[in-house]
Amino acid sequence: MSIFEKVNGFTMARAAQAMGIYPYFTPIQETTATEALIDGKWRIMVGSNNYLGLTHHPKVLDAAHRASLKYGVGSTGSRFLNGTLDLHDELEARLARFFRKESALVFTTGYQASLGALAPLLGRNDHAYLDRLDHASLVDAARLGMGEIHRYTHGDFDGLSRQLARTPADAGKLIVTDGVFSMEGSIVDLPRLVNVAKEHNASVLVDEAHALGVLGDDGAGTVSHFGLQDEVDLILATFSKSLASVGGVVAGPENVIHFLRHHARSLIFTASMPPASVAGVLAALDVLEAEPERRARLWAHTNRVTAGFRALGFDLGSTQTPVIPVVVGDPLRAGMVWRALFDDGVFTHPIVPPAVPEHSCRIRVSMSAEHTDEQVDRVLNAFERVSHMVARREPSAAAIAT
Ligand SMILES: Cc1ncc(COP(=O)(O)O)c(C=O)c1O
Numbered sequence: 001m002s003i004f005e006k007v008n009g010f011t012m013a014r015a016a017q018a019m020g021i022y023p024y025f026t027p028i029q030e031t032t033a034t035e036a037l038i039d040g041k042w043r044i045m046v047g048s049n050n051y052l053g054l055t056h057h058p059k060v061l062d063a064a065h066r067a068s069l070k071y072g073v074g075s076t077g078s079r080f081l082n083g084t085l086d087l088h089d090e091l092e093a094r095l096a097r098f099f100r101k102e103s104a105l106v107f108t109t110g111y112q113a114s115l116g117a118l119a120p121l122l123g124r125n126d127h128a129y130l131d132r133l134d135h136a137s138l139v140d141a142a143r144l145g146m147g148e149i150h151r152y153t154h155g156d157f158d159g160l161s162r163q164l165a166r167t168p169a170d171a172g173k174l175i176v177t178d179g180v181f182s183m184e185g186s187i188v189d190l191p192r193l194v195n196v197a198k199e200h201n202a203s204v205l206v207d208e209a210h211a212l213g214v215l216g217d218d219g220a221g222t223v224s225h226f227g228l229q230d231e232v233d234l235i236l237a238t239f240s241k242s243l244a245s246v247g248g249v250v251a252g253p254e255n256v257i258h259f260l261r262h263h264a265r266s267l268i269f270t271a272s273m274p275p276a277s278v279a280g281v282l283a284a285l286d287v288l289e290a291e292p293e294r295r296a297r298l299w300a301h302t303n304r305v306t307a308g309f310r311a312l313g314f315d316l317g318s319t320q321t322p323v324i325p326v327v328v329g330d331p332l333r334a335g336m337v338w339r340a341l342f343d344d345g346v347f348t349h350p351i352v353p354p355a356v357p358e359h360s361c362r363i364r365v366s367m368s369a370e371h372t373d374e375q376v377d378r379v380l381n382a383f384e385r386v387s388h389m390v391a392r393r394e395p396s397a398a399a400i401a402t
Pocket of ligand 1: 109111135239
């Protein structure tokens with residue numbers, strides 16, 4: 001059989017294209033923090049992860065511009081060799097303080113940070129425990145390690161406890177969880193998870209991708225929100241959401257970070273974060289700390305949209321954050337709702353299998369501090385106009401994704 005046999009069997013995307021409901025790889029011609037120009041028409045962006053709206057902040061743009069002039073547009077090398085700038089060191093020291101950890105290590109993307117943290121730590125006799133709704137980057141990262149992987153039903157800490165109890169007492173154990181689940185918008189019950197970890201002498205890693213800038217009095221994420229900095233061993237985060245750039249970080253004890261610095265293949269065998277991105281993240285952290293009112297605005301919009309959607313009778317699953325999934329039904333319906341919103345000037349994302357179960361496809365909406373009240377009104381009105389297309393009695397993903 002030809003290696004390409006599977007290629008011909010893949011027809012779903014072409015079918016969606018033929019029906020005019022293909023939502024991917026849409027070329028954006030220009031952007032503001034809250035709008036995208038597509039096909040010559042400006043649309044409200046509620047399909048990004050630009051939670052604090054910092055992508056176009058003058059201080060962030062200026063820092064990125066100045067760093068490009070000073071260091072060039074790329075580092076042309078690995079962190080290990082010629083790719084470490086004083087800016088990378090500055091960002092690592094800053095993030096260690098921000099997450100209240102001893103040390104931090106910066107990678108070129110969050111995905112690579114995940115691979116670089118998990119693969120070297122999970123040796124042959126080690127065990128990793130992942131929530132079934134953990135982000136794909138964590139799953140891939142754990143698979144790259146040599147240890148045994150256990151998946152537990154979303155939020156089922158009794159089940160997790162049983163899995164841990166069956167593990168040999170002397171094995172290395174690491175529980176890996178999203179802080180905010182990226183398709184649900186729900187917050188992990190970290191106090192419970194940490195208790196289970198303690199009972200079984202397991203370590204804990206939290207991915208703060210969708211919580212950084214959103215949760216915690218200081219904006220540092222879920223761990224800060226619960227005040228569990230001393231109980232969580234490792235924090236992962238990405239710069240591609242609230243920090244408006246690209247890159248990722250793992251923060252933790254100095255000896256662990258030192259080990260990862262010399263063993264993380266996704267750090268060593270790839271070029272480092274470009275100067276403009278590093279400088280942009282440093283400036284974004286300045287704004288995050290200096291303008292807490294951004295977080296307040298983000299939450300005000302989130303609460304308004306969540307209440308508005310609930311008033312329309314939508315099933316929003318278990319969301320508790322600016323990630324607001326509207327469960328619409330099967331993939332075809334998701335494509336049609338997405339298209340109707342798009343034509344109405346609202347850019348969203350349909351989330352379909354394998355990211356979510358077949359009958360709980362959803363339109364993922366995410367809010368930004370930079371949205372105006374008028375934009376929020378327009379989003380709510382657009383959803384009202386498609387509300388007749390939305391299936392109402394589907395079970396939420398949290399209920400069926402096991
Ligand atoms: C929960 C979570 N972790 C990690 C990542 C990866 O981050 P990055 O975009 O920096 O590779 C993402 C991005 O989609 C994410 O949602």
